[in-house]
Amino acid sequence: MDMNESPEAEPEPGASRRSFLRGAGLVAGGLVGSSALLSACTPGKNKSADAVPASAASGAGAAGGALTGFSAYDDLVRTKTAGRTIKLGFTPTFLAEFFTQIEGAMFQRMYELETAYGVKWAYKRQTPAQNSFNSTQALIQIIQNLASQKYDALVVDSGGDFATMENAYRDALKSGTKCFQINMVPEMHFDKEDRFVFQSSVGYDNKFQAGFVVGDYIGQTLKGNGTVMQIWGPPGSEFADARQAGFDAALAKYPGLKVVAKGNGQYQRNTGFTVTQDLLTRYPNVNAIYGENDDMALGAAQAVDARGLKHWDGQKGVVIVGADGLLSGMKAIRDGKLTASVDVNTVDIGRYVIDDVFHSVVLGDAVPKLHWVPTRLVTKENVDIPEAYMKWSLKPAKKY
Amino acid sequence: MSFLPNNATVGQRLRAVVTSPNSGVVSVIVLVCIFASIKSSVFISVNNGFNIASQMVFILLLALGMTIVLISGGIDLSVGSVMGLCAGVVAKLMIDGVPMVVAMLLAVAAGAGLGMVNGLIITKLGLPDFVATLAMFGVARGLLYLWTAGTPFLDYMTDTYFIVGGLRRPFGYLTVPIIVALLATLIVAVTLRFTPFGRHLYGVGSNSHGAMLSGVSVPRVRLLAYVCSGLLAGVAGVLLAGQTTAVAPDLGTGYEVYAIAAAIIGGAALSGGRGRAIGAVIGTLTLAVTANAMNIAGVDPTWQQVVTGLILLLSVILDRASTLLRSRVVQIPIQPVAATTAATAR
Structure with a gap:
């Protein structure tokens, strides 16, 4: 099955930061979706996975994802982002292994972009009280609160009804807060695509x-x-x-x-x-x-x-x-x-949604409304690669 | 019934059966069994019987505790959360290298301790039972979420624990959880029937003022009822951790509802003063048999929830009917069902 063939690389234990980040570059560069991102971000630029940091002095020490290592381009992006702090909220429905992995992957990507372009992150995770009788309502209140605090972007996961969540995103947008949802089921609502309010829905086609x-x-x-x-x-x-x-x-x-x-x-x-x-x-x-x-x-x-x-x-x-x-x-x-x-690839869900936030909020790009990550059927034969990828997400280079 | 004379007629005996407590519920179980065995012959098999028995264990342990609390006039909404947290205690301690028996005892003690906290809040601070245990429901669950950080506890299983959890059966069909549940039922039955504490429970639940006037320490009895409930939830948690082989933060979610349902189906009253250990068994059996029968008969999962709700309703209605009948036959007054002394109002 071609799902099994997503080429990925894992960082070796104890590897230096540069080789570690280069590994990350391979990971992202090898994936179909990320490649699309790369080309969206860096038309026609050299994006060798082996690219070395363009300017170690200015702190760009990475060659991953949307990063090129090509100083003319990187410096331009850096000029656009430098000094900018993105207020980012993450609202998983509850604490679970699943969201811990996604959050770790988000941190990895945030760190890569921070290192490369100097973008700062003011991050907050907020979860509804456990087993509240109506956690969707509690989640919507959190979204409202964060929007009123002028958050730039919210990464939302909810078990809530599609239309209910769309209303919450619409209200947040009025306060200037863009909502990016993860791990939801927009494929059941294709008929409403022209009215999607979320910036992007990162996940997979169930x-x-x-x-x-x-x-x-x-x-x-x-x-x-x-x-x-x-x-x-x-x-x-x-x-x-x-x-x-x-x-x-x-x-x-x-x-x-x-x-x-x-x-x-x-x-x-x-x-x-x-x-x-x-x-x-x-x-x-x-x-x-x-x-x-x-x-x-x-x-x-x-x-x-x-x-x-x-x-x-x-x-x-x-x-x-x-x-x-x-x-x-x-x-x-x-x-x-x-x-x-x-x-279902929690790691790329976390990485892609940060890419979408960066593109949408910082660069002002149009991001895909439906942003699928690769999924793979794992058996004993191919468990090593996805397992290593998940382990990497759980050891973020920086916690926010 | 035992109070029938030896020369009772067939009609009298029949009437005694129909009016005996739980007869309505038992008839529901029989109906469900007939339905299931028509749909599939495997329903009536030794193997399936032990399936049902092993599935009953956790709800039964909680329902026994719930019955004690209900008799005393209270209600314990925290049992599912406490069970989950106690499962977390035993798993985490074993991961940290604490010997299994010590870890299990500490987990059961934790359950009893949380029950005592419930009881103290209710008796010392005077909070309604519903509120105090609802708070514990949230606190215990939240603690497990915080403690696990959302990631399940894994890798605590030992060979002995597989036996304790019932995943390995050294005694044929009988598993350790089934044996524990049988013992617990016996102990609760004897306690309720033959000990002063048992009699005081009924007294406090049906007429706390009267009980107090006759020298019963009402707060102490109520406190002990919650300790029993917490302790049984702790035991259930220890066994459940052995069956699931992983303690997820949501372990045991929703079990309090099953425990309350089982106790009520078994004849315990929310108004207090009523309930028996055998009732908890019958109530749990009703829930387990119904779920098992519907799975085996291939009832659509969407309908299973509806049917379970209807069975609950039917069981309680039939129970009320048999009580009514009994009151006419034996001339005893009916227990007030929606008494003004409801637990929450105290």
Whole structure:
């Protein structure tokens, strides 16, 4: 699958800062989306990944992403940005491994741009109180508060309804605050594209970069024949609906694959465990289980163990696939608890959204409304690269 | 029923069954079982029976605690959060190299401690039970989020812990969590029925003024009720951490609702003074069997929530009906359901 072939480089442990940043340059430079960014930012300029800092004295010590190492260009951008402080807010719906990885990647990118162009960041993360009865309302209040404090840009993740969030972004924009959303499901709202209020929506297409990928993988692994069980998010989740659409599209290619059961795992491991336990009672000979997130897939894996069934060994056993792109999920794949998982690429989500903020707020560029990152289906064979990439995001060069 | 004479007629015996506590709920369970076994023959199997038993454990432990608190006239909204936090305590301590048994005892102690805080806030500061435990619901959950920084605790599992969590079964079908839940049920049943504390609980819950006049320390009884609830949540947390093999910050979210539902289905009253250990078992069984049956029967997940809600309603209505019937047959007055002495008003 071509999803697996995103060329990426990882920094070696203990590498010098320059080689570290050069590694980062390779990472960003190798990705399709970033390449587009590069060309948008630096038309016709030399952008060799090996470019050396143009002027060490002025602090430009990097060759990553939108940075060229070409002094005529870099100096012009630096003139535009120098001394400018961007007030940036990040409002994840709750604290989770997922957002920790995204935040770390944001920090990495912010640091790269700061080092190269002297742009300063005034950063604040604010999360609604846990388990508040209506966290969407709490999140909107946070957006309102930050907008009234004249924040330049907000990176928003919300479980809120699309129209509700659009209204919040519209109000914020009136105060001059641009909202960039991450990890949401705009692909379910293409019909409203001409009215999108967010500056950009950075994420991935849940249909064809998640659901479809899993369906295709299961189809190929089982050679087009077998039974599948779905352990799914709660009804009403847009993620669940979009992934279902993609999964169905893939399954249409494999008439021999049959979905025998679908349970509600509520995105939690323990519920995933019990639901799978129930379903395995009725379908003990199932060939594959698709858990819509890693936690549910891991719960399903435990239920498979508890029933004394074998995991997929390349020839036989139960294929168990999850999705998330968490370091804990990569470990589960390495340990053989999960057969595969879709890495939705938290690191690039964090990096791309900072690029969008920089382009939109600092350079005044038009950024893409729908900004997809590459996703990849991770198995034991290719777990090393995404795992190293995630580890890098968790060790940001500077915390803001 | 035990008070029937030996020469009771068939009609009398039948009436006794229909009017016995929980008969309505049990009939719902039977109906659900019939429905599920028609849809799939595997429903009635030893394997599935133990599936249901293992799924009941966590809610049952919380429901037992909830029943004690409900009898005393209170309510504990914090049990899901406390269970999650206690799971975090045992996981983190084991990651830090504390021996398993010590870590488990400390986690259970933490649960009891948080329960005591609930109880002290309610009895010493005079806050309504609902408010105090709602605050603890938020504090305990928030602490786990802060402590984990959003990233689950991993890599604390040991071979013994796999057995404790029920993922490995050294005794055939019986798992450690099932054995613990059975013991807890027995202990709670005996405590409620045969100890002064049990009798005082009912007294405080049904008529706290009367209990006080007869020399019962009402604050002490209520405090102890919350300690019991917290302690059982701690035990549940220790077992749950062993089953999930990872403590995510949202572990146990929503369990308080199941625990309250199970206790109420089992006949405990929000107005206090009513509830039994066996009721908690039956209530939990209702929830577990319903969910299990719907999964096996292939009921669409969207409908499962609706059906679960309706079953809850049906169980309680049937329970009320049998109470009404009993009051006519045996001539005992009905317990006031929406008594003015509701927990929240105190």
